[in-house]
Amino acid sequence: VFDVSKPWLNRVIERLPRAFLTAVSDVSFEVPEKSVYALVGESGSGKSTIGKIVVGLVPPTEGTVEIEGVDLSRETDAAKVDRIRSDVQMIFQDPYASLNPRWRVREIIAEPVKSRGGDTEGLAERLLEQVGLSGADAAKFPHEFSGGQRQRICIARALASNPRVIVCDEPTSALDVSVQAQVLNLMSDLREELGLTYLFISHDLTVVQHMADVIGVLYLGRLVEEAPRDTLFAEPKHPYTQMLFAAAPRTDVFGREVDPPKGEIPDPINPPTGCAFHPRCPLAVERCSRERPEMRSVDGTRVACHRAEEAVRRFHAEKAEDA
Numbered sequence: 001v002f003d004v005s006k007p008w009l010n011r012v013i014e015r016l017p018r019a020f021l022t023a024v025s026d027v028s029f030e031v032p033e034k035s036v037y038a039l040v041g042e043s044g045s046g047k048s049t050i051g052k053i054v055v056g057l058v059p060p061t062e063g064t065v066e067i068e069g070v071d072l073s074r075e076t077d078a079a080k081v082d083r084i085r086s087d088v089q090m091i092f093q094d095p096y097a098s099l100n101p102r103w104r105v106r107e108i109i110a111e112p113v114k115s116r117g118g119d120t121e122g123l124a125e126r127l128l129e130q131v132g133l134s135g136a137d138a139a140k141f142p143h144e145f146s147g148g149q150r151q152r153i154c155i156a157r158a159l160a161s162n163p164r165v166i167v168c169d170e171p172t173s174a175l176d177v178s179v180q181a182q183v184l185n186l187m188s189d190l191r192e193e194l195g196l197t198y199l200f201i202s203h204d205l206t207v208v209q210h211m212a213d214v215i216g217v218l219y220l221g222r223l224v225e226e227a228p229r230d231t232l233f234a235e236p237k238h239p240y241t242q243m244l245f246a247a248a249p250r251t252d253v254f255g256r257e258v259d260p261p262k263g264e265i266p267d268p269i270n271p272p273t274g275c276a277f278h279p280r281c282p283l284a285v286e287r288c289s290r291e292r293p294e295m296r297s298v299d300g301t302r303v304a305c306h307r308a309e310e311a312v313r314r315f316h317a318e319k320a321e322d323a
């Protein structure tokens, strides 16, 4: 259970460059064991901030992160917190930046285990094979690998701690399209093999479509919609989610782009009043700028929109027109 249920960021933001973080509030979601939960949003939506909170890189000023039934913000047994922390590993967007260029791959992969005093004999070789590389690669340096191979090394390093949960922040968005699918397939296979749970962070709905069981859509630091993957793809109910689908690359017969995304993303530090999406929303009414919509259930989806039913009607009407 990840429940960051109150505005919390002000204290943290004073201490960190604001480019690193987006204020997150009222974000509450659960990731069942062995499932894949995808958080989707544009840059500035707060998705990376949430990932950092979950792995403990950033403390929430309010709210809780509960992993394996333990509330890490309240647990006082340091050994227990440490063990649970090592159950949660992170894979970052940029495999170039997250590997020490002066270390051999063997040292990179074994480091998290070595620092805990664990046995690292043959560990790197075994993990490299598990991620589709060769044991002999353990003696090489990061610069000797392609982007996709480096991300495999990052995955091997994450697996070294025998994690149960992996937080992946845009794990393939720095890679060539042709390589992306291979890395995603590897991650799917590892999930099956090892019974892993993923929190998968992405700006790209087509990427999460292959991976996710449940998708949460973030806008300016708030969860605006959450639904099982197939439900979300069949019937997005929030006008923002509908806009994300419309913004996915679509071209007409002349190769011209149709339905370009409308409007700029407002400053996440000073989000608009009421529903933060109202300046870009085609369905906005006066109430939307005044009153923040609460999350509510609509046909198996959680959605924060005053006019979700109207948005659904409009979505189907436009689809029928397109057909």
Ligand code: SF4
Pocket (backbone or CB within 6 Å): 238, 239, 240, 275, 276, 277, 278, 279, 281, 282, 283, 284, 285, 288, 293, 304, 305, 306, 307, 308
């Ligand atoms: Fe649009 Fe209003 Fe719904 Fe916000 S609450 S998404 S502005 S209709």
Ligand code: MG
Pocket (backbone or CB within 6 Å): 043, 047, 048
């Ligand atoms: Mg990010």
